Amino acid sequence: MNPSTSNNSERSMLQVHPIPAFEDNYFWLFHQQGQRQAFVVDPGAGQPVLAALAARDLTLAGILVTHHHGDHTGGIGQLLAAGRVPVYGPPSIAQVSRPLREGDCLTLAEGLEFEVIEVPGHTLDHIAYFGHGGDAPLLFSGDTLFAGGCGRLFEGSAAQMFDSLGKLAALPGDTRVYCAHEYTLANLRFALAVEPDNPALQARFTREQAKRRDQHPTLPSTLALELATNPFLRSHQPSIINAAQAHARATLAEPAEVLAAVRAWKDGF
Numbered sequence: 001m002n003p004s005t006s007n008n009s010e011r012s013m014l015q016v017h018p019i020p021a022f023e024d025n026y027f028w029l030f031h032q033q034g035q036r037q038a039f040v041v042d043p044g045a046g047q048p049v050l051a052a053l054a055a056r057d058l059t060l061a062g063i064l065v066t067h068h069h070g071d072h073t074g075g076i077g078q079l080l081a082a083g084r085v086p087v088y089g090p091p092s093i094a095q096v097s098r099p100l101r102e103g104d105c106l107t108l109a110e111g112l113e114f115e116v117i118e119v120p121g122h123t124l125d126h127i128a129y130f131g132h133g134g135d136a137p138l139l140f141s142g143d144t145l146f147a148g149g150c151g152r153l154f155e156g157s158a159a160q161m162f163d164s165l166g167k168l169a170a171l172p173g174d175t176r177v178y179c180a181h182e183y184t185l186a187n188l189r190f191a192l193a194v195e196p197d198n199p200a201l202q203a204r205f206t207r208e209q210a211k212r213r214d215q216h217p218t219l220p221s222t223l224a225l226e227l228a229t230n231p232f233l234r235s236h237q238p239s240i241i242n243a244a245q246a247h248a249r250a251t252l253a254e255p256a257e258v259l260a261a262v263r264a265w266k267d268g269f
Contacts, residue, residue, distance in 0.1 A: 013032055013033050013111070014030060014031070014032055014033065014112070014138070015030060015031055015032070015033055016028055016029070016030040016138070016176075016178060016220070017029045017030070017052065017056070018217050018219065019040070019043075019048050019049060019052045020048075020182075020217075021044055021045050021048045021071075022044065022045070024181050024182045024183065025042075025044055025071055025181055025182075026178075026179075026180055026181065026182065026217070027040055027041060027042055027043045027044065027048065027049060027075075027180075028040065028041040028042070028140060028178050028180075029049065029052050029053070029056075029058075031058055032109060032111070032112060035109070036057065036058050036059050037059055037061035037109065038053060038056075038058040038059065038060060038061060039060070039061055039062045039063070039064060039108060040060065040062075040063055040064070040079070041063075041064045041065075041140045041178070041180075042065060042066055042071075042072035042073075042140075042142060042180050043063060043072075043073075043074075043075035043076060043079060044070065044072050044073065044074045045074055045075040045078075046074075046075035046076075046077070046078025046081075046082070047075075047078065049075060049079060050078075050079070050082060059083075060079060060082070060083060060085055061085055061108070062085050062086045062087070062088060062108060063076060063079060063085060063086070063087045063088065063089075064088045064089065064106075064114075064129060064140065065087065065088065065089030065090070065093055065096065066089070066090075066126055066128060066129070066140065066141075066143070066144075066180070067089075067122065067125055067126040067127070067142055067143065068090065068092055068093050068123060068125055069123065069143070072142065072143075072180065073093060073095065076095045077095070086098045088100055088106060089127070090125035090126070090127055091125075092124075092125040093125070100116045100127060101116065101118065102116060102117065102118040102127075103115070103116065104116040106129065106131075113132070114129040114130060114131035114140075115129070115130045115131065116128075116129065117129075117167055117168070119141075119142075119144040119145075119164035119165075119167060120155075120156045120160045120161075120164060121144060121150070121153060121156040121157070121158075121160045121161030121162075121164045121165075122142075122143045122144055122150075122151030122152060122153065122154060122155070122156065122161070123154060123155045123156065124155045124156055126142060126143070126144055126151075126156075126164075127142075128142060128144060128168065130175070136174045136175065136176055136222075137174065137175045137176070138175060138176040138177075138178060138220070139168065139171060139175050139176065139177050139178065139223070140178050141168065141177055141178065141179045141180075142179065142180050143179070143181065144161075144164055144165070144168070145165060145168050145177060145179060145226065145230075145232075145233075146179045146181060146183050146184070146187055147177065147179060147183070147184040147208075147218055147219060147221040147226070147230075148183070148184050148187030148188045148190075148191050148204075148221075148226075148229060148230050149183060149186075149187030149190070149191070149230065149231075149232060149266070150165060150230075150232040150263070152263075152267065153263060158256055158257075158259055158260030158263060159256045159260075161232075161259065161263070162235065162255065162256040162259045162260075163256075165232060165233055165259075168223070169223070169226075169227060169233050171223055172223065173222065173224035174222060174223070174224065175222065175223040176220040176221070176222060177219070177220050177221040177222060177223060177226060178219055178220045179219060179221075182217065182218065182219070184208050184212075184218035184219070184221075185205075185208055185209065185212055185218070187230075188201065188204060188205045188208060188229070189205075190231075190265075190266050191229060191230065191231050192205060193269065194231045194240060194244075194262060194265070195231060195237075195239050195240060195243065197239070198228075198229065198239070200225075200228040200229050201228075201229040204229050231262050232262060232263070235255035235256070235258040235259045235262070236255050240258060240262065241258050243262075244258045244261040244262050244265070245258075245261075247261065248261040248265075
C-alpha cells in the first residue's frame with residue numbers, strides 16, 4: 001500500500017491521507033489544500049506520522065484522538081517530543097491538553113470545524129469528529145463505526161453502541177467515513193452471512209475485493225453505503241432481525257437486542 005495515496009479529489013479543499021501502520025491501522029493525516037499545517041487522527045505510532053509529514057513538507061499543528069487504546073495513542077509522546085502541539089480528545093486521556101465533550105465545536109482553522117459526538121460502546125470515552133471539508137462532510141469514527149461493521153464492546157454495552165451508531169446514522173448520507181482500521185473485507189464477509197440476499201452488499205464486496213487486490217485502501221466509505229450494507233446500522237430491517245433471531249434462537253423485541261445478537265455472532269464468526 002502506498003502511504004501517500006490520497007482519497008480526495010484534487011479540487012477538494014481538505015486533503016486526507018491514510019498512514020498505514022501495524023497490521024491494519026490507519027492514522028489519518030489531513031490539511032487544507034495549499035496549507036502546510038496538518039493534523040493527525042489517532043496516531044498509534046509516531047515515526048510513520050513524522051515520515052508522512054516530511055514526505056509532504058507539512059508541519060504538525062495538532063493531534064485528534066478518538067479513544068484511549070494504545071494503537072490510537074501510542075505515538076503521541078514521540079510527536080510531542082518533536083514539537084509541542086495541542087492534543088484534542090476525551091478528558092480520560094492524560095496527554096490530552098484540549099479535552100472535548102459531546103456537542104463541542106472544534107475549530108482548527110478558518111473553515112475547518114468539527115463537531116464532537118460522544119459514541120460510547122467500544123470504549124466508554126470514545127468520541128467521533130464530524131466536519132466539513134471539500135465537497136462533502138466527513139467523519140473520523142475511530143473504532144465505533146467501521147466500513148461494514150462496528151467496534152467490539154470492550155467497555156460499553158450493546159445499548160450504548162446502538163445509541164452511538166444511531167447518532168452517526170443520522171448524519172448526511174454523503175458523509176465520508178474515515179475509520180481507523182482496514183477491516184472491510186472481513187466485515188463484509190460476515191455481513192454476507194447475515195444478509196446474503198442484499199444486492200448492494202454483494203456488489204460492494206466485489207468492489208472492495210478489487211481495491212484490496214490492487215493494495216488500495218477501501219476507505220473512505222460513505223454513510224449512505226453503510227446504511228445500505230452494514231448490518232450494525234440495519235438492526236431495524238426485517239432481513240437482519242430474522243437472521244439474528246435464527247442465529248440466537250430467540251425472539252428479539254428491540255433493535256438494540258438485534259444489534260447485541262449480531263455483535264455476539266460477529267465476535268465468534
